Amino acid sequence: MDVKISKGANIKIKGSADRVYANHTEPEFYALKPTDFHSLIPKMVVREGDYVMAGDVLFNDKKNEKIKFTSPISGHVLEIKRGEKRKILEVKLQSDDEIKYKKFNLSAPDELKRQDIIDFMLDSGLWPFIRQRPFSTIADPSQQPKAIFISAFDSAPLAPDNDFIFHGDNGLFQFGLDIITQLCNGVTHLNLDGNSNSNKVFREAKGVQINNIFGPHPSGNIGVQIHHIDPINKGDVVWYLSPQDVLTIGRCFRDKKYDVSKIIALTGPKVLKPRYYKVISGSSIKGLVSENTSKDQKRFISGNVLTGQRIESDGFLGFYDSQITVIKEGNYSEFFGWLLPGFNKYSLSRTFFSWLNSKKEYDLDSNTHGEERAYVVTGQYESYMPIDIFPVQLIKAILIEDIELMENLGIYEVDPEDFALCEYSCTSKIPVQSIVRKGLDIIQKEFS
Amino acid sequence: MKLMRNILDRIKPHFEENGTLHKLYPAYDAFETFLFVPNHTTSSGTHIKDSVDLKRTMVIVIIALIPCLIFGMWNTGYQYFSQLTPDMNGYKDSYTLFDSFIYGFWKFIPLIIVSYAVGLAVEFAFAVNRKHQVNEGYLVSGMLIPLTMPIDVPLWMLALSVIFAVVVGKEVFGGTGMNILNPALTARAFIFFAYPTKMSGDKVWVSSAESIDGITGETALGQLASMVDINPTSQNIINKFGQFSSDGVYSLYNSFMGFVPGSVGETSVIAILIGAAILIFTGIGSVRIIFSMFIGGLLMSYIFNIFAPESNLFMSLNPFHQLCIGSFMFGMVFMATDPVSAAQTNTGKVVYGFLCGVLSILIRVFNPAYPEGVMVAILFMNVMAPLIDHYVIEANINRRKKRLQMKLLKS
Numbered sequence: 111m112d113v114k115i116s117k118g119a120n121i122k123i124k125g126s127a128d129r130v131y132a133n134h135t136e137p138e139f140y141a142l143k144p145t146d147f148h149s150l151i152p153k154m155v156v157r158e159g160d161y162v163m164a165g166d167v168l169f170n171d172k173k174n175e176k177i178k179f180t181s182p183i184s185g186h187v188l189e190i191k192r193g194e195k196r197k198i199l200e201v202k203l204q205s206d207d208e209i210k211y212k213k214f215n216l217s218a219p220d221e222l223k224r225q226d227i228i229d230f231m232l233d234s235g236l237w238p239f240i241r242q243r244p245f246s247t248i249a250d251p252s253q254q255p256k257a258i259f260i261s262a263f264d265s266a267p268l269a270p271d272n273d274f275i276f277h278g279d280n281g282l283f284q285f286g287l288d289i290i291t292q293l294c295n296g297v298t299h300l301n302l303d304g305n306s307n308s309n310k311v312f313r314e315a316k317g318v319q320i321n322n323i324f325g326p327h328p329s330g331n332i333g334v335q336i337h338h339i340d341p342i343n344k345g346d347v348v349w350y351l352s353p354q355d356v357l358t359i360g361r362c363f364r365d366k367k368y369d370v371s372k373i374i375a376l377t378g379p380k381v382l383k384p385r386y387y388k389v390i391s392g393s394s395i396k397g398l399v400s401e402n403t404s405k406d407q408k409r410f411i412s413g414n415v416l417t418g419q420r421i422e423s424d425g426f427l428g429f430y431d432s433q434i435t436v437i438k439e440g441n442y443s444e445f446f447g448w449l450l451p452g453f454n455k456y457s458l459s460r461t462f463f464s465w466l467n468s469k470k471e472y473d474l475d476s477n478t479h480g481e482e483r484a485y486v487v488t489g490q491y492e493s494y495m496p497i498d499i500f501p502v503q504l505i506k507a508i509l510i511e512d513i514e515l516m517e518n519l520g521i522y523e524v525d526p527e528d529f530a531l532c533e534y535s536c537t538s539k540i541p542v543q544s545i546v547r548k549g550l551d552i553i554q555k556e557f558s
Numbered sequence: 559m560k561l562m563r564n565i566l567d568r569i570k571p572h573f574e575e576n577g578t579l580h581k582l583y584p585a586y587d588a589f590e591t592f593l594f595v596p597n598h599t600t601s602s603g604t605h606i607k608d609s610v611d612l613k614r615t616m617v618i619v620i621i622a623l624i625p626c627l628i629f630g631m632w633n634t635g636y637q638y639f640s641q642l643t644p645d646m647n648g649y650k651d652s653y654t655l656f657d658s659f660i661y662g663f664w665k666f667i668p669l670i671i672v673s674y675a676v677g678l679a680v681e682f683a684f685a686v687n688r689k690h691q692v693n694e695g696y697l698v699s700g701m702l703i704p705l706t707m708p709i710d711v712p713l714w715m716l717a718l719s720v721i722f723a724v725v726v727g728k729e730v731f732g733g734t735g736m737n738i739l740n741p742a743l744t745a746r747a748f749i750f751f752a753y754p755t756k757m758s759g760d761k762v763w764v765s766s767a768e769s770i771d772g773i774t775g776e777t778a779l780g781q782l783a784s785m786v787d788i789n790p791t792s793q794n795i796i797n798k799f800g801q802f803s804s805d806g807v808y809s810l811y812n813s814f815m816g817f818v819p820g821s822v823g824e825t826s827v828i829a830i831l832i833g834a835a836i837l838i839f840t841g842i843g844s845v846r847i848i849f850s851m852f853i854g855g856l857l858m859s860y861i862f863n864i865f866a867p868e869s870n871l872f873m874s875l876n877p878f879h880q881l882c883i884g885s886f887m888f889g890m891v892f893m894a895t896d897p898v899s900a901a902q903t904n905t906g907k908v909v910y911g912f913l914c915g916v917l918s919i920l921i922r923v924f925n926p927a928y929p930e931g932v933m934v935a936i937l938f939m940n941v942m943a944p945l946i947d948h949y950v951i952e953a954n955i956n957r958r959k960k961r962l963q964m965k966l967l968k969s
Contacts, residue, residue: 123606343962415605437606440599445559447595448613455609460840461618462609476599480611481591483693484735487615488902489844500903500951518955526603534604537615538735543603 115325117496127375132385137394141426165212165368180235184210211367239355255349263303265330266414270375273309286360378436379473396424416530440477483538494531508549584685588692616697622833629829630822634662669704695734702742705823708762719745763819775819778808778883813882824885847911854915889932899940
């Protein structure tokens with residue numbers, strides 16, 4: 111199936127990663143962050159000072175204790191970092207010199223049934239890779255999804271290039287896909303970037319429906335793809351995961367151990383040499399960024415500039431993230447910045463003269479470029495929202511917490527990340543993503 | 559620049575919490591953010607934000623108004639000098655473009671000053687009182703209001719209409735972004751209904767016409783309205799209508815260029831079109847509204863052409879000519895496009911614009927008591943806009959419900 115998207119935009123920010131792998135020293139510290147999993151309440155299994163092997167359980171999901179979160183490496187639990195109201199923020203680990211893996215038992219892959227696969231994934235800690243829409247929470251293993259979606263590409267600013275990452279794949283991706291497809295009676299969709307010639311691994315994947323998605327960001331967003339291919343109605347559940355997660359799942363089934371190494375891109379205007387790195391999930395970014403970034407005051411983001419999480423310079427890579435972005439902290443005030451011609455001020459609108467140079471890439475920073483206001487300008491969100499909903503009206507419905515209206519306006523089909531471009535471009539600087547998240551939380555609470 | 563920053567930083571503590579002038583913080587904040595885009599950084603959601611903000615948006619609209627402003631100043635002088643005879647004060651044998659402009663400039667500047675001073679004072683008072691930030695909305699309204707006025711409007715009347723517009727048109731609804739009616743049109747409507755003698759007739763549209771005998775200037779619409787239902791074969795009417803032919807005062811060329819009496823900003827179609835181009839190119843003015851309103855007006859004028867009885871020369875005016883006179887173009891580009899009071903959905907904008915166009919011409923032609931139909935039409939459609947949006951959104955909701963039903967039927 112071909113899907114053409116016309117609404118959206120690719121933000122011209124400097125610092126996409128060169129297609130080269132760079133070496134780095136193995137980090138000493140790792141962390142698993144319960145905050146990476148939306149609406150998760152963790153139930154700790156380990157205590158500070160305990161020794162764990164890669165694959166040993168660190169904590170469970172309090173609501174469904176079958177869902178386990180396991181250690182990516184072997185070593186000691188250094189610290190359980192808590193925030194307000196003793197909320198657990200990080201389970202910090204100190205790594206051994208050499209990783210020791212816990213051995214899992216598994217019958218031959220050909221004989222696996224759906225339940226065997228789920229059980230293995232739950233035990234080994236692979237299950238959290240499977241997420242669901244609506245709500246983008248970890249999937250419920252007792253449910254049957256109507257379809258599984260995998261987006262083979264990421265269209266977000268400076269996103270890592272999966273065609274490069276999967277170069278030289280020797281069948282592991284297909285092996286992983288064969289396992290994933292058994293989780294669902296419906297179709298498994300593999301969505302390819304129609305704008306470029308995708309890697310053979312994706313093009314020739316078997317057992318899945320291949321769709322080509324054309325158009326600018328957010329064409330790579332899973333929510334946009336689901337909407338155009340098999341939209342979510344009230345009551346539907348769709349599962350999704352990223353291609354690197356498929357690879358991880360394939361590897362773990364093959365080797366019967368929890369090995370969550372992956373390839374990430376270090377990107378952003380403040381990175382001196384943006385490159386790809388092979389790391390283990392949850393690793394500290396300190397070794398990556400300490401030498402390789404400029405001297406400015408910086409912001410480190412696990413993920414991309416639109417949806418990522420802010421972390422410290424010695425923070426940890428998020429569970430689902432395969433990208434680190436470093437931008438300048440924009441805490442400067444600008445004399446008559448709103449009045450000057452602005453040849454150097456990037457904007458999706460043509461209100462600054464930067465439109466004269468449409469090819470240029472910009473050193474974008476975290477300045478808000480203005481204060482929050484009530485909605486004045488209209489039609490702006492609509493040009494960046496390739497889903498058939500009314501974004502502003504939906505946001506207003508969320509603000510007044512009208513559940514029926516939210517449902518009517520299609521809240522099940524959206525996710526905060528689908529509104530990221532709206533938030534970026536918003537003249538009134540409204541925090542759109544957190545409003546959408548709040549709306550989804552209200553709905554989830556109401557029906558749970 | 560550095561000096562300004564230092565001064566602001568030095569006085570800032572007085573306005574912050576526990577400062578002696580904390581109550582006036584919104585005023586300080588407005589002043590500071592006027593001079594400097596603040597050093598705020600993103601805290602949730604996207605880590606980067608677009609450079610555009612409401613101040614920038616508003617300033618672009620003001621830039622789009624500058625051609626109308628400059629032309630309006632020149633035209634004020636031109637209308638005045640061209641009517642003077644040698645026995646009158648201020649008569650000049652020859653007057654340059656510059657003379658006309660300077661005359662109009664000094665006539666018009668007080669209007670702008672009063673409009674901004676009074677309007678911003680009310681805005682600041684509300685902001686301080688309600689402890690919210692001063693919004694930028696008035697930057698545009700403050701320029702639009704004098705541009706829709708006759709040049710000789712008394713300043714106190716202008717001030718009164720500005721207060722009415724800001725308080726009743728905007729602040730009672732919650733300020734910028736919450737209003738139902740276009741504030742600038744509210745000001746004009748106020749003065750139109752409260753002081754009709756200052757807003758109609760042949761003595762207000764040309765500078766000093768009230769004080770100097772012999773100077774008059776009726777707007778094209780006023781002329782046309784006076785021709786309805788009078789025997790069209792009478793010499794008087796033939797003479798009058800002759801002014802609309804190619805060598806008359808209100809010829810298509812003169813109306814298009816703007817060499818006619820009228821409100822300061824509305825006369826020159828060409829200046830308005832430059833503004834429209836700026837608004838459409840930057841994406842600030844809705845091309846949907848502008849275009850559909852033009853089509854609506856054109857279509858209505860054509861229909862009138864077809865059905866025009868002999869005694870109604872107003873109806874038989876060439877459709878393009880019809881749109882070039884009065885404030886149709888100005889309303890179309892600068893008033894109907896106000897995003898807050900217009901329809902907000904893309905489909906809704908097309909319907910809204912089209913109906914604005916149709917109603918403007920309808921009211922103008924059939925109700926000569928309001929020779930300017932555009933103002934009333936847009937205000938009426940402002941009220942109707944939420945209804946249009948409601949039906950557009952309802953259609954989307956029904957699509958989704960139908961999809962759900964289809965799915966339930968299948969299973």
